[in-house]
Amino acid sequence: MRTALSMTLSSFGANRVDFASRIHEALSRVQRGDIDVVLSDLSLSHPFDGLRLLEELKTRNLLKQSAVFMIVTAEANAQTVLSAAELAPDDYLLKPFSGETLRQRLVKAVAKKQAFKVVDQAILQHDYLRALAECNARIEERDPYVIDFMRLKARLSLLTGAFLEARQTYEQVLRIRPAPWARMGLGKSLFRLKDYPNARRVFESVLAENPYAMEAYDGLAGCLEAQEDLLSAQEVLSRAAARSPAIIQRQRQLGELAQRNADWPVAVDAFRNTIEYARYSFQHDAGDYAQLSQSLLASGETQSAEQTLAQVRRAFHTPQSDLLAHVMEYGIASARGDAVRAGKSLQAAREQFAELKDNLPGTYSVALAEACYRAGDEQAGKEVVSSLLRNQHDDVAVLRKVEQMFVAVGRESEGKALIEDHANDVVELNNAAVRMAQAGDLEGAVHHFLSALAERPGSMPVALNAISAVLAYVGQHGWHDAYMQLAQDLLARVGAQDPTNGKYQKMMQAYRMVRQQFGIKGA
Incomplete structure (x- = not known):
């Protein structure tokens, strides 16, 4: 099959044809070369299907953007699945197909994608504002592919946090034609604007017409979770996972919802699937191994949790994963009533935290904090959470995890107060700098x-505010190397x-303007 396909593509003028069996191989090959065409299989039951890639x-x-991504599939439901996908391929071919059919489809797709060469460099360099400006220009000129540029504009707007602009663009498309992908995008925009009731109605209407619109299940579950209907959210994701099990984030979210609902068998299955597919x-x-271990312990499966601990130590070899393994071991030892082993494990985790706290994933910090609180070490738990909030005080997902952790350890009001205190600290920090700038002390604002930033080295908002102050100073007082x-x-x-951060995009633009x-000249 590979030889025949390679010969067919070479006859069309392809000067290099690479093959990959696994997703990491495909990603590696794309990273190494300037790829013009990707042909990928689609199977809803396969862990590495074309939509995942x-x-x-x-x-x-x-x-x-000018590269062609084409699905090659034997799935009878391919058209139904792909029609509603917000990130859809350029075309698809049903197996079996002839070489001439492949050639005709590729010629048509390549001709269309050439129009997007104008945004290639900007997007590959994460210069999304320049790409958006080019999209707007093409839309204004009524480009032959105006709908496609509107689709790209809406996606980039969602990506950079311009949710209102995204919603308006999707609505504009829907006034022109009833495109299923635009309805999906509209639902996503409404969700990001926190209009959960209307977003929910959009996702429900999409699913009513097309039960294979897999992204709509994720969107609907997100709306239900935001409205605190956790059991319904879990049920929706369970249906989606049964239909298309291979999406890692869907399985992970299902596991987390099942944990919150104390549905431990579902949580165990979901996290096992997450690990396998990822x-x-x-x-x-x-x-994910830590989440699986926690779910197994809640199910009384201590020996399986021990096996999961051994697996994580074999699979990962970083200081961060070592810390998490110690936290997992603390939980297992506590469940076995082994106070000595539990104490040693937690102490080892805390010692590693002292070195890693500014370079530790938020979920790992939350896991350590929960272990400290459960061990009765309130001060250590608070120290871990405070370090996390100093650096990730604006991360909604992290804040939600922190809130859930405090609920789990019976300290909900304490958690809310701690989060509020850190939020107030950031507000006052910004206000103090604004007062300096208004008084003409731009250098004082910079310092x-x-x-x-020295106290919050991982805080993106503080770093972006520092950049803004620096550029304001240089713009007013002259070049400063x-x-x-x-x-x-x-x-x-x-x-x-986070290259898609909206304020980062604006600061990059401001930086170039000052230069x-x-x-x-130059970047």
Whole structure:
């Protein structure tokens, strides 16, 4: 099959044809070369189907907009599934197919995708504002592919946090044609705008017409969870996972919902599936093993939790995963009544935390904090949570995890007060810098933010505010080599964490404008 396909593609003019059996191999090949066409299989029951590959390529920004992504499948429901996908392939072919059919489809798809070369460089460089400007220009000119540019504009708007702009664009598309993907995007936009009732109605209407619109299950479950209907949210995700089990984030979310509902058998199955499907993916995470261990302990399966601990130690070899393994061991030892082993494990985790606290995933910190509170060490638990909130006070997912942890350990009011205190600290920090800037002390504002950044090295909002203050100072007082280098370094740090952050995009634009102001060319 591979030889025949390679010969067919070569006859069309392809100068290099690569093959990959697993998703990590495909991602690696795309990263290594300038890929123009991707042909991928689709199977709803397969852990690495084409839609998953497309999602990871887009999420990791590895595939240029002008590249063609085509699904090759034997799934009879392919058209139904793909029609509602917000991230849809450019085309699909049902097996079996002839070489001539493949050639015709590729020629048509390549011709269309050439129109998107204008945004290739901007998107691959994470310059989404420039890409959006190009989309707007093409829409204004009534480009032959205007609907496709509107689709890209809406997706980039969602990506960069411009949710109102995304909603308006999807609504504009729907006034032109009843595209299922636009309804899906509208639901996502309404959800991000926290209009949960209307988002829920959109997702329910999509599913009523197309039960294979898999993203709508995720959106509907998110709305139900936001409205605190956790049992219904779990039921929706269970239906989706039964129909298409291979989406890692769906299985992980199902496990977390089942944990909150104390439905331990479902939680155990979901986290086992998460681990299995993520094993060869960049989403392979020691945190899923910890969640599985916790669910097993709640089910009374202590020996299985021990086996999960051994698995995580074999699969991961980082200081962060070692810390999490110690937390898992604490839970297992506590369940066995082994106070000595539990104490040693928790102490080892706390010692590692002292070195890793600014370089530790939020979920790992929450797991350690919960262990400290359950061990009766309130001060240690509070220290871990405070360190986390200093660096990730704006991360909604992390805040939700912290709140859930405090509920689980019976300290809900204490948790709310701690979160509120840190939020107030950030507000006051920003207000103090604003007062300095308004008084004309821009340099004082810069130093104020840099001092805050020393205390909160992982805080993106503080880093972005520091960049803003630096650029304001340079714009008013003249070029400053050290400050501009600092702005560049901070932008690189934030970009590595979250290149789609809307304020980061604006700061990148402001940084380039300041350089242009002083006649400095280049990035």
